[in-house]
Amino acid sequence: MEQAITSDAAVTIGLDLGDRMTEGCVMDATGAVVERFRTRTTRARLVPTVTRFPGVRVILEVGSQSPWLSRALTAAGCEVIVANARRVRLIAEHDAKSDRLDAELLARLGRVDPTLLAPIQHRGEQAQRDLSLLRTRASLVGMRTQLITRVRGVAKALGQPLPRCSAEVFPARVRADAAGATLPGIAPLLAVLEHLTATIRQFDRQLATLATTRYPVTQVLRQVSGVGPLTALTYVLTLEDPTRFRKSRMVGAYLGLRPKRRESGAQRPELSITKAGDVFLRRHLVTAAQYILGPFGPDTDLHRWGLALAARGGRAAKKRAVVAVARKLAVLLHRLWMTGEVYEPLGYQARAARAA
Secondary structure (H helix, E strand, O other), X not given: OOOOOOOOOOEEEEEEOOOOEEEEEEEEOOOOEEEEEEEEOOHHHHHHHHOOOOOOEEEEEOOOOHHHHHHHHHHOOOEEEEEOHHHOHHHHOOOOOXXXXXXXXXXXXXXXXXXXXXXXXXXXXXXXXHHHHXXXXXXXXXXXXXXXXXXXXXXXXXXXXXXXXXXXXXXXXXXXXXXXXXXXXXXHHHHHHHHHHHHHHHHHHHHHHHHHHOOOOHHHHOOOOOOOHHHHHHHHHHHOOHHHOOOOOHHHHHOOOOEOOOOEOOEOOOOOEOOOOOHHHHHHHHHHHHHHHOOOOOOOHHHHHHHHHHOOOOOOHHHHHHHHHHHHHHHHHHHHHHHOOOOOOOOHHHHHHHHO
C-alpha cells in the first residue's frame, strides 16, 4: 500500500498541530525557511493560511486533528503527507523540543524524502462517522463490563459470590439471587446496567442495518465462520479501499499481525508482533480467531491449521496460534472482498493458492 508522492515540491510546509494552536514552518525547494506562522487549529483559520501557497506539500503528524485537516487541504489542492508517529522519532527524541522546531523538522523531513515518514492514508469522512458508531458501542460494552466487575467485587468482599451468567441477564440474576438484596448500593448499578444493555442492543440493530444497506460487501466476509456483522463492518470501514493493497498478504502486516524482525548475522530471534495499525480491528480479528480455534469453532481450513500450529508446543504456543489465525483471517477476508468468491470452509486455501 503506497501513497502517491510527487518527486519534488516548490514549497513545503510542516505543521505541528495542537488542540488550540498550530505552528507552521514554510520552506522553499532549497531548504531555506521563508516564513513561520502560528494560527488557531480551526478550519476557518488554518486552511486559508496554508492554501496561500499553490501546489504546496504539507507535512503533519498523525493525530486527533489530522483526519479532518488532511481531507480539507487535499480538497483545496495541496499534497498532504500524514507522517506515521512511529517514524518521527527525530522529533520525539530531540533535546530542544518545541512546537516551532517540530514544525521545521517535519518540513525538512518531508522536503528531503517523504517516504521516510511512512505516510498513512486517512479514511473518508463517511467511513469515519460510521466507524465512530462501532467504537461508541465498544465503549458502552466496556462500561458495562466494568460495572459488572464492580458488582461482583462488592458481593465477593461480603462473602456473597454471585452466579455466573451473561451480561444481558446479569441484573435479573442478581435481583433473583438471595444475596443480591443485601448488597449495599447495588440497585442503582443494576439500573444503569439494564440501560446500557438496552442501548447496546439499539446500536446492534442500527449497525446491522448499516452493514446491509450501505456496506453489502460485509455479507461476503461473513461467509467465514467467526466473522459476524460487527467484525465484518469494522474490517470494511477500517480498510475502506481494498485496492490500496497490491497483495492480500500485505493486510496482515498493515494491521500489526506479523512478527518483528531483528536479524543480525546468524541470529534470528523470535519476537512479538509489531502491533502497528488499527488496534480496534486487530482486537476483532483476534476475537474471531479465538472462536475459530475454540470448542465451538466448526471444522475449517483455519481451524485445522491453527490447531496444528498450537500442537507444536513451545512457549505460548496457543497464543501464537491465535495471532497466526488472526493474520490468515485478515488476508482471507481481503481476498474475498476483492474477488467476491463463494467461501468453502474446507479446501478453499488450497484452491486459492493454486489460483494465485
